[in-house]
Structure formats: C-alpha cells, structure tokens
Amino acid sequence: MRRSLVQSGPPMKLAVIGGGPSALYVTSRLLSLLKNEPNIRVHVYDRLWSPYGLVRYGVAPDHPEVKNCTHKFDETAKDPRFRFFGNIEVVPTPPFGSIPRLPSTRLGHAVQLPVSSILPYYTHLLLSTGCTLPTLHPTILPSALCIPALSLVHWYTSHPSNPPTPPLHQKPHVSIIGAGNVSLDVARILLTPPSLLSGYDLPRHVLEVLNRSTVKHVSILARRGPLEAAFTAKELREMMNIPGTSMKHIPSDLLAPPPDVKVTRQQSRILQLLQKGSKEKYGTTEKTWSVDFFRSPTQLSSAAGETKGDLPLTLTLSHTALDPTTHASVPTGITSQLHTSLVVTSLGFQADPSSTPFYDPQLRRFRTLPGGRVVENQDGRVIKNVYGSGWAAGGAKGVLASTMMDAYNVAETMVEDLVASDATDSVASPSSYIGVQNGGVERGEEDSEKRDILEIMNPSASLYSLPPEIASALPERKVVEFKDWKKVDGEEVKRGQESGKERERMGWEEVKDFLGLKPAWK
C-alpha cells in the first residue's frame, strides 16, 4: 500500500476547524515546513466572519501589542495554498457527536457545514475549536445581575454573539468571582478612566457605557491564596498602576508563604507586587479594588428588604483554607456576607460539546495523544490524520506564547506523520507516542505501543474540490474569505483613524452591507 506523495495525488489537503491563534499558528508552521511542496492545501473554517479568534475577540483592548501576532497570520494567508472560509459553522454529525446544540451558542447567520460533508473532501483534519463556553459557578448562575466574564469580554470586543450591554449605571460595587487574567482584564476595563481607553480598539458603544459607569469598587474573590492565583505579574502590575485607583491593603500574614513551601520566581514576584500595593494610596482615590483571598462564594441572594438601593445583592462567602496535600480549597466553617451591586463570574472556559467533533464528555474536550493526534473515545483508536490543537485539545490555559508552542508541536507532528506515511503508510513510528502531554490523559507505557487506527478521512481527496455546502455558498456570497476580511480590516482602521483610535469595529450587519453578503438565515 505504499504510495508516493508526489506521484499519486495530494500529500495533504487539510481542513482546519476554527480560525483562532492556535489554528493559524499550526497553519503557519505547516506551510513553512512544507514550503517547497506544491500539493498542499489548507482550508480554515471559522463560524465567525473574521479570522483570529481570541486575538480579536478575547485580547483586552488596552493590550494592542499582543495583537501584533496577526501580522504573521496575514503573511501566512498570502500563501496561495491557504484559504479562509469565514461565517461557516461546522456542525458535528453522528457518529462524531450527536449532542443537541445549545441555542445560546448559535450564530444565526452562519452557513451550516456538517462534519460528514468535510471528511470526503480532505485528507487531514485539524480541530482548533477553542473553549468557547464560560465555566459557570455551580450555585451562582447567570442572571441580569450575575454575568459571566465572557459576556463582558464579548461586549467590549463586539463579538458576533451580541451579548447584552452590562448594567453599569447605579452599580457602585462589582464582585468578580475568580482570580485569573480575565478577571483582571474585566476589572481594569471597569476601573480605568474611559478617557485613557478612547484611543484603543474599543467600540464607540462600549466607551459610551463606560463613560456613564458608576463603578467605584471592584472586589476580586479568590477561593485560594496568592500562591495559587492564576493571574500573571504583568496584569497585576497594570492593576497597581491604574490612575485614580488604589488597592485595599492585604493583611501581611496572607502574603507570607508557609515556611516549608518553595515559591517559584513568578510566585515571589506576585507576592512582592501585592505587598508593595498600588501606586496610589488606598483612601486617596475615587475608585478602589481589592483581592479577597480564601473566600469562596456559595450563594447569591437579592433580598431587597435586607439591603439598600445600590447594593441589592448579597454574596455569602465561605472562608476557606488550603488543604496542604491536595492544594484544594476547603471550607473552614466560617462565613461572611458581601453586599454588592453586580456579580461577574470568571471561572475559566470549556469546549462547546456541540461544536467539537469527537467530544469526550469526561474530559470535556476531545482526547489527544502527544503531538495532537486525536483518539477515538470508545476504544482509544487513533483517528488517522485527525489532529487537535490549542485550548480545544489542552484546555483553556496559558498565554499566546504557550498556544504558539503547542501549535508548532502539532504542526511538526503532522509533518512527521506525513513523511512516515510516505515511507510505511502507517500513522507514525511507535517511538513517537512516547511521553505524556496534551489533554491531561496519562497513558504512559500504553502509548509506546502501536494503537489501532481508525480511518475517516479521504486519502485521495482532490486538491481542488470543496464540500457541496461551500461550493454553493461561495457564489451565493454567504462566505467571508480572507480577502474580504482584509477589506473590512482596512475599513475598520480607516474609520478608527477618523476618530483618533486604533480601529472602529464593524458588526455583522455593517460587514454584510459593506461586502454585499447574503446571510444564510436559518
């Protein structure tokens, strides 16, 4: 069954589901590794109409330098072997996931493309679908006055899901549950004087709401201590430096590490920052913030009779301690109450079971081996030429640099497998399964043995054909291709320049008119 890559058809025609940083870093590395190979095609599908995923719809507006990575993605997109199809929502089809879709995650205007329509047209598949759903608090559920941080992020980035405008008027006290960088991003946007944000990529309608905001204090609630906090020094330092804002002093006993604990460089720098406190002194500023360590909210009540006007909500906080062996937070039995006006839950993100083929309900994402090879749920067979990368494969953690390194690792595995299949027509040499990485699945020794292989892709897919849904949606002008996106990109920057800012974002309705698109109304 040996086949020659050059003589008997395409060595690789890859469909990528998701057009975020992981997908585009894999693509970039792959096309650069295979730069002399003409018989390669990479087709990136995104349910959103624009590329870049979280770089566009997640990175905080006042961190424009992080978005410089899009220059590299734009270089990649110039490769004639690359195509981007935006506004295409890939829908799992049995037997690759039959969980009903959650209505809240649908984007009504996207063209629906069943996975079963992709498989016959591609030799390879990469799943980079990310973690698009917020992890919710088990007892404190979303409501008008309890908002997942992701909704706020989607609001200030004009995400196509169109979340409601957060109620920031008559809300002097905001409580954020969770102590990661997203918590600090939200806190920073709420506390920074809007005049300092106006030059950034922040939509006009968002700035208007921030201008009217009455938020005076942001309380960040962490169920564990400063050594376990997920935020990083850069974001914490930014909080310390917000003009007109100060941090409430943290009791020094909380900032002394236990004597037997060896702190890392990062931990000790975070402790130093917390010890040093904010640039402006607490009590001298109009706005303030606090981090309350070892506080785990258990209940949110809105008994109007007990609380006063601006603070209609009461959070019950369980005081916690760290279990010395498991490092989990455990309740001490003590509780207290926190009166607040608005609650934001910022507890991480997870993959959407209804947008991720091969989803494993136990892992809450799909199962991968080191290097990103996807494994079938039921019997652990390797799915030949199917890979996963980024948050969808490894969970929602890490910064852009870690996403990039993971993506390069996956791209290199794909090329190795391609070369190995050229020689032996097998997925890969057994030695390449050694090690434990992605997905938190510790398989150890088991993976040094060759696994059974499930083949679902089409090894002789034509380089030039497209799934029928795409072939018909293209002439009907329902698809946003990369050149379309670059037109929008240019227009957004131009509109921004007119009002002295980085860019003025366009929403779907404007984009549709600007490009002359016809949405696939469902």
Add this chain to the structure above:
Amino acid sequence: MLSTCFLSFASRNSQLTGSLTLVSRHGEIQRPKPGTGVKLHFKDSKGNDIKTVEVNEGDDILSIAHEHDIDLEGACEGSVACSTCHVILPPEYYDLLPEPEDDENDMLDMAFGLTDTSRLGCQVKITKELDNMAVTLPAATRNMFVDGEGTSSH
C-alpha cells in the same frame, strides 16, 4: 522531493530549530561589512552551533535573528508583551547588560526553560563588549514535553 526535504524528521530529536526556516522580516536592520561587525554565535539548546553572524552595534537580538533566518519568534514584534524571543546568555555576558526592566521580567516569568541568565532577545541591544557572545535558544516545546515539564530551572 518531500522525503528528501524532511530527512531530518526521521529522528525525533533532530535539531528542529536549526533545520527550519520561518517567514522572516528581512531588511529591518543593516548587515555590517564583513570583518567590521560584532560577532554573535547562535546555538541550539544542546549547544550545537546554528550560525555565527556579524552585526552592528545597537541592533537587538530578535531583529538580528530575523535578518539571518534564525528560528526565534517575535509574536508581539518586540513590544515586551510575550516571551517568544526568550534567549539564554552566558553569565559573563549577561552581567555586562543593564538589569531587565519590570515588564521584561513579567514576561520572562512565563518563558519556557527560564534560567538565571535568560533575557528577551528584543530587549538586548548589541554593544562592542558583547563581541563573540553565544546566544542559546531555549529547548523546543517538543523536547520540553518529552523530557517532562520540570526542565525549567526557576
């Protein structure tokens, strides 16, 4: 053709970083006339030579790497918002440099394979006294994961 190109992939531990070329941004810095510049020796994580280059004073290591097709990323393009241009310097040269600023240290916190003499390449400007410095690229992801996650020395 493809197989010949990727012979280096036959071995899992091949020097990936040395054998690959990324899209680079040439022309951002000038190369000095041969024999007149400061010499830098780029090495991979195992200490193998990648390339020796001659550079001008004032250029930074990230721009130099891009100019010479050395596989050092600069995701944020030198604005100290990522750790992708992390390099490791010999202690005797590290001590010649000004201390890293807070923002650089914040990013180094998150660098893979951090050492006591790690710097962000974009923040190291070349001076005459750095002549003949070895610039070591940290271990690639792959090696990090295969060896286990504990290879960082901090």
